[in-house]
Amino acid sequence: MYIGALANGFIIHTPKVRIHRPNNNLLHSNFINQMQMKSNPYALPTKQRIKPFFFYASATPSSLETSKPSFRSKNPKDINILIVGSTGYIGNFVVKELVKRGFNVIAVAREKSGIRGKFSKEDALQQLNGAKVTFSDVTQLDSLEKTLNDLGVSIDVVVSCLASRNGGVKDSWLIDYEATKNSLIAGRNHGASHFVLLSAICVQKPLLEFQRAKLKFEAELIDSGLTYSIVRPTAFFKSLGGQVELVKTGKPYVMFGDGKLCACKPISEPDLASFIADCVMGEDKINQVLPIGGPGKALTPLEQGEMLFSLVGKEPKFIKVPIQIMDFAIGVLDFLVKIFPSLEDAAEFGKIGRYYAAESMLILDPETGEYNDEKTPSYGNDTLEEFFQRVLREGMAGQELGEQTIF
Structure with a gap:
């Protein structure tokens, strides 16, 4: 998927x-x-x-x-x-x-x-x-x-x-x-x-x-x-590689909120x-x-962006998108789907985007209700930095990002 x-x-x-x-x-x-x-x-x-x-x-x-x-x-x-x-x-x-x-x-x-x-x-x-x-x-x-x-x-x-x-x-x-x-x-x-x-x-x-x-x-x-x-x-x-080419060509890295809303151990x-x-x-x-999860500590979108800019040797530039924009769009789609049921999937895609912009891909600690980096098991040797280096050299050929992407 x-x-x-x-x-x-x-x-x-x-x-x-x-x-x-x-x-x-x-x-x-x-x-x-x-x-x-x-x-x-x-x-x-x-x-x-x-x-x-x-x-x-x-x-x-x-x-x-x-x-x-x-x-x-x-x-x-x-x-x-x-x-x-x-x-x-x-x-x-x-x-x-x-x-x-x-x-x-x-x-x-x-x-x-x-x-x-x-x-x-x-x-x-x-x-x-x-x-x-x-x-x-x-x-x-x-x-x-x-x-x-x-x-x-x-x-x-x-x-x-x-x-x-x-x-x-x-x-x-x-x-x-x-x-x-x-x-x-x-x-x-x-x-x-x-x-x-x-x-x-x-x-x-x-x-x-x-x-x-x-x-x-x-x-x-x-x-x-x-x-x-x-x-x-x-x-x-590959789900984190969508902005590599943009950063390589000098474009800013786009993230929601302050870039610390979520984290993952890819x-x-x-x-x-x-x-x-x-x-x-x-x-x-x-x-x-x-x-x-993979090896190493959990990384936020901000840290992923900083890593990319470091690899290309450019000064970090970020565009911070307020998460409330997605909330507004989802509210509109939820209203429209009541009138036009064919928009059901469009509304769901909005919710998917909102979920992954704010929820971490880590263990949810049952005691605190918070996502926990240390309790998320690690496996393997490949690192995200190595992946970014390879994509910068070879591009994303063969790793198309699928049908639902924003940037």
Whole structure:
């Protein structure tokens, strides 16, 4: 999904991970179900006080894994991993990592993949080199079931990197919930005993439709009978690269408020793919919800901008946009959508931008209700500064920012 923050160029994806273990009762799906709106079985109540979702611990012990011999006793080449969302930005990295580790990877792709379907079947086959590529429609359970039946092999693990392409209301429920649920059902019907889900750290504070859709699926996965690893990453590197070229050409860096409204511990796509691959065999990641960020301290938009100006050797110049401008625009869109329902997605995009302009992509501390840098686990070696240096040399080719960007 490339919806991350519309502000500050967001699209909006080695050291040991530190897992914090608050009350396990928070993981029960009834806690999630309390948040669903009566008039819309998929939504949160608009007037109910939002409680953060603090899922860091094991819901059930790993001993609940099925009584049949674990796939983890097999050689990787004999482990069949079904990956859906394989042609997505993160999914593509995950396929490469799993292939590199020697697994038998079965990648499900659309016949027309990529942003606005710009890639053909031939492109997908080349992109997913090393995997067994099969084409199907994950939004249709019958289609996915038939595809797996035609393959004639059993599945050990499902890895889902599915995510809404734009964060729109209907697309969020179609992809983040329905299609992901289809992959769970089809995988389980073909023998899968473990499910690795790429989710998002922002579901801790669910105010947006894609967050609600992800949480609903997370709850059903936890109650599914399969073991699971739910990965909730912070911001992806590419979601922070939207202003690199502007700064390089002498333009000011644009940010909301004073540039300190939010912060994140961005993780590179290869590091995230490595962590997701760890979840396939890692027994310490069974039945865990795993927030994860990259190495180093959390960075605010102001610090990201200062880093960029330092790398290009220019005096920092900033444009500070009042966050209230977004509040006004959202208010107007919310009013208009009552008259013109077709504006529903436009209103949602405004809320997405507002969310990522003000909310940090860090752990929400259950004791203080504040975002906490130190409690956000770190993984990997790649740094944002190294990413900026590479983009300054090579540009953002191959890392398009998706359908919803502002600057």
